[in-house]
Amino acid sequence: MEIRTTTRRTFLGLSLTLPLGAALTACGSDGPSPSSGGGGGKPTATIWYLTGQPAEGVRKASAERFNKANPDAAVKVTLFENDAYKTKIKTAIGAGQAPTLIFGWGGGTLRSYVQAGQVDDLTPWLDENPQIKDKLLESTFSAGVIDDKVYGLPTDRIQPIVLFYNKRVFDKVGVEPPQTWGDVLDLVPKFNAAGVAPFSLAGQSRWTNMMWLEFLFDRIGGPEVFQAVYDGEKNAWSHPDAIKALTEVQKLVKMNAFVKGFSSIVADQDADQALLFTDKAAMMLHGSWTYGSMKSNGGDFVTGGHLGYMNFPPVDGGKGDPSNTFGNPAQYLSIYSKATPEQKEIAKRYLASLVTDEEAKAWIDVGSLPVLKGTESLLAQSPDADFLKFTYDIANNAKHFGQSWDQALSPTAAEVLLDNIAKLFQLSISPQQFAENMNQVIGK
Amino acid sequence: MTAIASGAPGRTGRRAVAPDTRDRVLPWLALPALLFFVVFGVVPLVGVLALSFTTWDGIGDITFTGPASWREVLADPQLPHGLWVTFQVMALSWLVQTPASILLGTFLAGHQRYRAVLAVIFFIPLLLSSAAIAVAYQALLDPNFGLGAGLGVDLLVQDWLGEPHLAMGVIVFIVSWQFIPFHALIYQGGVRQIPRSMYEAAQLDGAGRVRQFFSITLPQLKYTIITSSTLMVVGSVTFFDLIFVLTQGGPGDATRVLALDMYKRGFQANLMGPASVIAVIIVLTGLGLALLLRRIGGASNPAASQLDGA
Numbered sequence: 001m002e003i004r005t006t007t008r009r010t011f012l013g014l015s016l017t018l019p020l021g022a023a024l025t026a027c028g029s030d031g032p033s034p035s036s037g038g039g040g041g042k043p044t045a046t047i048w049y050l051t052g053q054p055a056e057g058v059r060k061a062s063a064e065r066f067n068k069a070n071p072d073a074a075v076k077v078t079l080f081e082n083d084a085y086k087t088k089i090k091t092a093i094g095a096g097q098a099p100t101l102i103f104g105w106g107g108g109t110l111r112s113y114v115q116a117g118q119v120d121d122l123t124p125w126l127d128e129n130p131q132i133k134d135k136l137l138e139s140t141f142s143a144g145v146i147d148d149k150v151y152g153l154p155t156d157r158i159q160p161i162v163l164f165y166n167k168r169v170f171d172k173v174g175v176e177p178p179q180t181w182g183d184v185l186d187l188v189p190k191f192n193a194a195g196v197a198p199f200s201l202a203g204q205s206r207w208t209n210m211m212w213l214e215f216l217f218d219r220i221g222g223p224e225v226f227q228a229v230y231d232g233e234k235n236a237w238s239h240p241d242a243i244k245a246l247t248e249v250q251k252l253v254k255m256n257a258f259v260k261g262f263s264s265i266v267a268d269q270d271a272d273q274a275l276l277f278t279d280k281a282a283m284m285l286h287g288s289w290t291y292g293s294m295k296s297n298g299g300d301f302v303t304g305g306h307l308g309y310m311n312f313p314p315v316d317g318g319k320g321d322p323s324n325t326f327g328n329p330a331q332y333l334s335i336y337s338k339a340t341p342e343q344k345e346i347a348k349r350y351l352a353s354l355v356t357d358e359e360a361k362a363w364i365d366v367g368s369l370p371v372l373k374g375t376e377s378l379l380a381q382s383p384d385a386d387f388l389k390f391t392y393d394i395a396n397n398a399k400h401f402g403q404s405w406d407q408a409l410s411p412t413a414a415e416v417l418l419d420n421i422a423k424l425f426q427l428s429i430s431p432q433q434f435a436e437n438m439n440q441v442i443g444k
Numbered sequence: 445m446t447a448i449a450s451g452a453p454g455r456t457g458r459r460a461v462a463p464d465t466r467d468r469v470l471p472w473l474a475l476p477a478l479l480f481f482v483v484f485g486v487v488p489l490v491g492v493l494a495l496s497f498t499t500w501d502g503i504g505d506i507t508f509t510g511p512a513s514w515r516e517v518l519a520d521p522q523l524p525h526g527l528w529v530t531f532q533v534m535a536l537s538w539l540v541q542t543p544a545s546i547l548l549g550t551f552l553a554g555h556q557r558y559r560a561v562l563a564v565i566f567f568i569p570l571l572l573s574s575a576a577i578a579v580a581y582q583a584l585l586d587p588n589f590g591l592g593a594g595l596g597v598d599l600l601v602q603d604w605l606g607e608p609h610l611a612m613g614v615i616v617f618i619v620s621w622q623f624i625p626f627h628a629l630i631y632q633g634g635v636r637q638i639p640r641s642m643y644e645a646a647q648l649d650g651a652g653r654v655r656q657f658f659s660i661t662l663p664q665l666k667y668t669i670i671t672s673s674t675l676m677v678v679g680s681v682t683f684f685d686l687i688f689v690l691t692q693g694g695p696g697d698a699t700r701v702l703a704l705d706m707y708k709r710g711f712q713a714n715l716m717g718p719a720s721v722i723a724v725i726i727v728l729t730g731l732g733l734a735l736l737l738r739r740i741g742g743a744s745n746p747a748a749s750q751l752d753g754a
Contacts, residue, residue, distance in 0.1 A: 087711045087712070090502050090503060090711065090714065091502065091711070093503050094502040094503045112501060112503055112504070113503060115504060116501075116503045116504030116505070117504075118503060118504075203606070204605070204606075204691070204692060204694055204695075206692075259588065260587055260588070260603065261586075261587030261588065261602075261603035261604075261605075261606050262606070263603070263605075263606035263694065263695045264582075264585070264586070264587065264603055264604060264605030264606035264611075264691075264694075264695070265586070265588075266582065269582075269583075271586060271588070271589060274589065275588055280588060410714075411501075411712065411714040412501075412713045412714055412715060414713075415708060415712045415713035419696075419697065422694055422695065422696055423696045423697070426695050426696045428696050
């Protein structure tokens with residue numbers, strides 16, 4: 001009897017503790033908790049970065065460099081795939097399980113963190129350490145500043161969006177790179193007649209389509225058109241210049257300017273870049289970050305000098321300055337407000353270690369433009385000097401460096417925007433419907 | 445329950461071994477499963493229901509806003525669209541999967557060795573993860589670098605995932621490709637349960653194979669069909685991973701099923717309230733469909749189900 005009772009009690013006890021235990025460990029292993037130390041008992045700050053070369057290598061190397069130089073502290077890097085990371089970091093912050101350093105793109109997402117009190121104001125720290133602020137390019141701060149306070153420190157690299165083109169294909173068809181929007185429209189039928197897609201586009205990713213709208217809005221109506229949306233002005237999307245830009249996009253789609261099947265191509269798999277370097281497409285509007293992967297995947301396409309690049313051409317009669325650009329002014333690191341004071345201290349030391357020439361050189365070595373000042377001589381020595389000089393000039397001469405819309409807007413508005421952009425490119429809604437749909441989420 | 449009421453574990457333990465009260469101890473055996481269900485099923489469900497009456501961006505504070513999210517979702521044209529797309533996926537994949545699975549299951553019900561080998565081969569798609577399948581198909585269907593372009597077969601060079609109807613067809617095809625093995629396995633078991641004597645009697649009466657299939661196999665499989673259909677239908681209400689990787693609900697919102705809509709609202713647009721509303725709607729839809737199928741299956745007549753496969 002005695003044994004039987006005990007067995008049942010144990011059994012019940014087990015059944016009770018098992019699910020609870022499982023639930024607890026499930027939570028615990030999901031995100032490194034702020035108090036948990038790693039790296040052999042040393043105080044450790046955590047950071048989540050993205051997978052994907054070459055940036056992955058550079059970021060991991062700087063963390064390793066920091067750990068070697070600081071025997072009393074450590075940063076622990078965990079890597080996530082881009083889209084998965086964007087979901088994971090939000091969930092982790094909501095659950096109070098975020099890493100010490102929060103990596104992001106600033107703008108609307110950072111604003112939502114700030115409003116929830118989840119990230120620290122870095123302004124006092126920057127005031128105490130003026131050498132850090134002095135070393136960073138002025139234009140890179142913009143997207144990390146919310147209400148005149150710095151919440152995200154610019155790191156990594158500057159990535160404007162540029163118009164890439166395939167010189168081989170242009171020679172074959174016997175045409176010149178476009179100087180104006182009119183030239184672009186003239187080129188489309190010529191390439192189509194030659195059996196080459198005028199533009200490569202990974203339309204399923206949606207933000208790729210968005211880059212077209214960003215530039216057409218800017219070149220036709222100037223940065224003020226989107227600024228009005230950003231400022232929450234009523235019916236800002238119905239501005240006549242906005243409608244004109246939206247109409248131009250649909251005109252392109254109707255002319256078959258984009259590669260066949262573009263709405264089922266995904267940017268994550270770099271198929272859009274492959275179309276360009278395999279001579280299946282003549283041009284591609286894309287972020288400067290694709291340069292590195294085209295160089296490593298495209299055979300001799302980049303090294304053989306077949307890749308051409310330019311800023312988006314001006315639209316005749318448009319109001320926007322032709323020097324304006326869009327893209328990522330920088331990536332940003334913020335400090336999680338619920339991290340321990342010890343972790344925050346390590347995080348700040350780590351941030352300071354990113355603002356060095358050594359770091360700048362690491363980025364230049366992989367063909368990227370660092371966010372730091374005084375890198376001209378390093379840029380000139382790089383094997384990618386031409387391209388780096390080109391992006392450096394764009395970033396420095398731009399009258400207006402616009403942040404990508406989906407990052408600038410709140411996540412709620414950005415999702416509606418991306419959805420409507422996909423439909424606009426599908427020709428399933430008209431420019432007017434697009435504007436109406438978007439007007440409804442202004443300020444949300 | 446009586447055991448809890450009596451309160452003395454020693455005494456109930458003694459009673460439990462008595463054969464005449466064996467039924468009283470049986471509910472205890474369900475306890476671990478019940479606990480798992482409460483912790484991982486009921487608790488989150490109540491949480492989601494509570495969340496559906498709040499406004500939360502997933503990051504900041506949760507504020508109670510009453511039925512605001514419900515009103516927003518119910519007035520949104522995306523909801524009927526999502527329901528319609530979900531229904532399409534459900535109905536089309538049922539229509540493709542059920543006949544194919546029954547035929548395949550019946551074929552595999554024999555005991556020859558070659559059928560056993562084939563069964564293993566047919567089973568392979570089910571062993572792959574949906575995400576991996578989606579990525580593989582995405583590469584195969586790519587209009588520029590996919591199978592069609594590679595083989596030079598123009599018919600295969602279509603914008604498979606870029607045209608709304610084609611995309612829906614592709615999803616139904618892949619879902620079926622993935623899950624037919626599972627349902628064929630269920631039907632295989634069902635067919636093997638049918639007494640041989642029935643077929644022997646039919647043969648004596650001069651019934652051919654086709655006649656035997658329609659007069660014996662199919663009617664005897666009635667409850668297997670109900671079981672398999674319930675799994676298919678309820679499963680397709682929550683269908684997410686394959687579509688998420690394959691089309692992200694596109695082109696436009698042509699393949700945006702309810703589960704995907706929930707994810708997009710909750711984790712991409714940071715609208716946890718409306719996302720929870722959709723989640724509740726999904727649960728209710730699934731429950732309703734399961735109950736409906738049970739009703740159709742004649743669960744009210746347990747004697748009939750006892751006979752099935754006896």
